[in-house]
Every structure is written in structure tokens, then in C-alpha cells.
Amino acid sequence: MKILSSDLVQIIAGKYKGKTGKVMRAIPKEGKVIVEKVNIVTKHIKKRADGTPGQIVKFEKPIDVSNVKIICPHCKKPARVGYRILANGKKTRFCKKCNEGIINPKISKQ
Numbered sequence: 852m853k854i855l856s857s858d859l860v861q862i863i864a865g866k867y868k869g870k871t872g873k874v875m876r877a878i879p880k881e882g883k884v885i886v887e888k889v890n891i892v893t894k895h896i897k898k899r900a901d902g903t904p905g906q907i908v909k910f911e912k913p914i915d916v917s918n919v920k921i922i923c924p925h926c927k928k929p930a931r932v933g934y935r936i937l938a939n940g941k942k943t944r945f946c947k948k949c950n951e952g953i954i955n956p957k958i959s960k961q
Contacts, residue, residue: 852879852916853932853944855955860886860919861929867914871922875911883913890914925951 854860854874861871872886890912898905920929923946930948937943944953 852877852882853934854884854916854919854921857955858953859922859924860884861922862886862889862914862918863920863929864918865914866890874919877916878913881913882916884916884919885911885913886919887911921946921953923949923951923953925949 854877856874856877858874859871860874862868867889870889872889874884875887876885878884888911891909892912894908894910896906896908921932922928923930925946926949928948930946932944932953933947935943935945935952944955945951946953
């Protein structure tokens with residue numbers, strides 16, 4: 852999957868088309884991503900016998916990765932992502948619009 856957690860993405864299809872947000876979590880096995888403040892659902896939780904109170908919880912549900920495009924940090928436009936093998940043998944992502952490398956902020960900090 853070409854979109855990783857902490858990437859900035861734009862929704863290109865569905866109810867939230869045009870919205871942008873940060874990927875909170877990527878789920879590669881299912882081909883889905885959870886985007887911050889997008890696809891929010893409300894769940895009513897029943898009270899339990901052990902004293903846990905009933906409540907209403909709002910949270911983000913996953914959306915399909917085919918419905919999002921990464922926003923390139925260089926050209927600031929939604930773009931497709933490609934892979935490139937560097938001379939040292941590392942595999943990196945690049946923007947197919949501006950041909951610049953895309954570095955994940957979460958990975959580059961470590």
C-alpha cells in the first residue's frame with residue numbers, strides 16, 4: 852500500500868469528497884485507511900451490569916485506500932505515488948506530478 856500513517860491525503864470519492872486530513876492509521880491487509888475527522892460515526896453503547904455507564908461515542912471508520920490521494924509535500928497537490936529504488940538499495944516513494952521524493956514524517960524522525 853502506497854499510503855502510510857501520518858501522510859496528508861485528500862478524499863477523491865464518496866460523501867467526504869474534497870476534504871483533506873492526516874492518516875491516523877493504515878490497514879494494509881484490508882486496503883483501508885483511517886483519516887482524521889473524516890467518516891465519523893456515532894455508536895451507542897449500552898450500560899453494563901458491572902456499573903459501566905451507557906454512552907454515545909463518536910469515532911472515525913476506515914475508508915478504502917482507492918478513495919484517497921496523497922498530497923505531495925513539494926507541489927502541494929493531490930498526486931499518484933510511485934516507487935523508486937535508490938543506489939543504496941532503499942525503496943522510496945515519489946510524486947508522479949513533480950517527480951520529487953515523498954518522505955514520511957513519522958519514519959524520518961526515527
